Amino acid sequence: MILFKNVSKIYPPNIVGIESVSLNIKPGEFVSIVGQSGTGKSTLAKLLFAEERPTRGKIEIGGWDITNIKNHEVPMLRRQIGVVFQDYKLLQRKTVYENVAFALQVAGAPPHRIREVVPLVLNIVNLHDKHGRYPNQLSGGEQQRVAIARSLVHQPKVLVADEPTGNLDTLNAREIMDLLAKINEFGTTVVLVTHDRDMVNRLRRRVITLEDGKISSDVEEGRYKL
Amino acid sequence: MFISTYRVTKFAFQNFWRNFWLSVITITMLVMTLLTVNILIILNFVTNQAIQTIEDRVEISVYFHGSAPQTTIDNAVDYLRSLSQVKDVQTVSAQESLDRFILIHKQDEAIVASLEEIGGNPFGPSLIVKAQNVSDFDFILKALENPKFSDSIRQKDFSNYSDVVTRIKNTTDRVRTFGVALSVIFLLIAILIVFNTVRMSIFIHREEIGIMKLVGASDRFVRAPFFLEMILLSLISIFVILLIVYPLIAIFEPKFGFFIGGESIGLVNYFEQNGLMIFGLEFVGLVLLTLFSTGLAMRKYLKV
Numbered sequence: 001m002i003l004f005k006n007v008s009k010i011y012p013p014n015i016v017g018i019e020s021v022s023l024n025i026k027p028g029e030f031v032s033i034v035g036q037s038g039t040g041k042s043t044l045a046k047l048l049f050a051e052e053r054p055t056r057g058k059i060e061i062g063g064w065d066i067t068n069i070k071n072h073e074v075p076m077l078r079r080q081i082g083v084v085f086q087d088y089k090l091l092q093r094k095t096v097y098e099n100v101a102f103a104l105q106v107a108g109a110p111p112h113r114i115r116e117v118v119p120l121v122l123n124i125v126n127l128h129d130k131h132g133r134y135p136n137q138l139s140g141g142e143q144q145r146v147a148i149a150r151s152l153v154h155q156p157k158v159l160v161a162d163e164p165t166g167n168l169d170t171l172n173a174r175e176i177m178d179l180l181a182k183i184n185e186f187g188t189t190v191v192l193v194t195h196d197r198d199m200v201n202r203l204r205r206r207v208i209t210l211e212d213g214k215i216s217s218d219v220e221e222g223r224y225k226l
Numbered sequence: 227m228f229i230s231t232y233r234v235t236k237f238a239f240q241n242f243w244r245n246f247w248l249s250v251i252t253i254t255m256l257v258m259t260l261l262t263v264n265i266l267i268i269l270n271f272v273t274n275q276a277i278q279t280i281e282d283r284v285e286i287s288v289y290f291h292g293s294a295p296q297t298t299i300d301n302a303v304d305y306l307r308s309l310s311q312v313k314d315v316q317t318v319s320a321q322e323s324l325d326r327f328i329l330i331h332k333q334d335e336a337i338v339a340s341l342e343e344i345g346g347n348p349f350g351p352s353l354i355v356k357a358q359n360v361s362d363f364d365f366i367l368k369a370l371e372n373p374k375f376s377d378s379i380r381q382k383d384f385s386n387y388s389d390v391v392t393r394i395k396n397t398t399d400r401v402r403t404f405g406v407a408l409s410v411i412f413l414l415i416a417i418l419i420v421f422n423t424v425r426m427s428i429f430i431h432r433e434e435i436g437i438m439k440l441v442g443a444s445d446r447f448v449r450a451p452f453f454l455e456m457i458l459l460s461l462i463s464i465f466v467i468l469l470i471v472y473p474l475i476a477i478f479e480p481k482f483g484f485f486i487g488g489e490s491i492g493l494v495n496y497f498e499q500n501g502l503m504i505f506g507l508e509f510v511g512l513v514l515l516t517l518f519s520t521g522l523a524m525r526k527y528l529k530v
Contacts, residue, residue: 049440051440051530071445072444074439075439075442075443075444076442078439078440078441078442079442083440083441085440089433089436089437089440090437091434091437091438092434093240093241093244093245093434094240102438102441102443103441103442105233106438106441106442106443106444106447107442108229108230110229111229150441154442
């Protein structure tokens with residue numbers, strides 16, 4: 001599903017993001033990428049949805065070589081990958097419904113499909129009764145659930161979550177992790193970037209540990225080691 | 227295509243209403259800029275009208291001897307009228323000159339008595355010559371030295387005014403140059419204000435632009451509502467400026483008349499006749515400027 005072959009990302013003048021990272025994530029896997037701050041976890045996530053381009057190596061997602069993806073192809077890639085961020089990245093001037101619908105609107109989805117899909121995903125994240133609220137009228141956990149709902153509207157094969165619990169308390173963080181696990185059960189490959197030890201240990205899924213931009217361990221049913 | 231257009235339009239209007247105060251600030255800045263441009267147009271018009279009025283009042287009076295034959299005078303008139311530098315030639319007969327003189331000085335007994343003493347008409351026929359431009363008077367004066375009629379000319383009174391005319395010409399030239407320089411400076415300031423207003427507006431939306439890109443929006447889909455919103459803001463600004471400028475010129479027109487001796491300066495009339503062109507051009511200019519500024523300001527935030 002996701003293939004990294006000797007991928008390096010060097011930022012000018014000579015700052016290493018990640019270095020010679022090779023990994024293979026199979027369809028339906030739930031993989032946690034862990035490591036301390038500045039070890040390249042977010043760089044790896046950004047490479048997945050083409051916010052960054054690799055300096056060296058090759059990246060494939062679902063057989064699509066995105067190593068040198070062209071600018072006009074990036075929106076197409078992002079419509080096929082769900083992305084969840086630590087700071088939710090919701091449009092503050094749009095309601096919950098509109099935020100979720102926006103991801104479909106940019107793809108040119110017809111109105112009847114939007115009317116059908118949006119309430120469905122809002123039900124999954126249990127926010128159907130708050131569809132008319134604006135992000136600033138929601139708690140952090142609710143905002144993150146909106147972001148997850150938005151990432152699900154395209155029924156993506158891959159969901160990338162970059163520190164999704166970073167701004168949440170334990171209770172909300174657990175809810176989000178349970179939601180991600182549920183999404184994974186439906187068959188979506190989930191790549192979770194986190195430094196939340198408890199959450200990773202609770203999951204007992206594959207854990208890839210990054211240290212100084214390199215993979216230091218890759219364990220099938222791992223725990224947070226650092 | 228239809229769905230995209232509908233969504234872009236909807237987002238543009240949503241942006242406008244949901245960022246109402248930002249829209250108000252942007253419109254205010256655009257209106258201030260347009261006001262500056264229109265004040266410049268008004269000042270240029272008033273200055274030109276004032277200069278024109280002054281120039282129209284400068285004329286050469288050519289006095290012929292009383293014995294000058296009518297054919298010589300007619301030749302002089304025909305010749306002068308054939309010159310492209312001459313705007314108008316008015317003929318005043320000897321009798322008309324006398325009648326005017328009497329009318330002006332009828333209260334002055336000494337002058338009336340002097341005229342009676344002389345007995346006949348001391349005045350000869352005369353011509354009043356107006357030039358197209360103040361600078362043409364030198365040429366016309368030389369033309370009056372034509373031997374066909376120069377001997378019949380008793381006096382040309384322009385020499386008395388030549389200094390005044392030179393001074394007026396220098397002053398009006400300076401006013402015009404100053405006006406052009408002032409217009410250029412104010413236009414540059416106006417362009418900078420619009421450019422920075424748009425940049426500020428886009429800067430406030432920078433995070434939103436990045437989010438749109440991250441959820442899969444194409445550059446075109448992100449840009450289009452902002453472009454449309456700018457067109458909408460420009461249109462509203464033009465309507466606001468129309469509501470300001472027309473009453474303003476109607477109020478100030480009589481006051482401008484003071485500069486040209488109380489006559490109507492024709493400012494309202496000028497805007498009525500050229501309003502569509504003036505405000506149309508201002509709208510087109512404003513739209514082009516805001517679109518260019520928006521495109522340039524957004525470029526940085528679209529690189530996500």
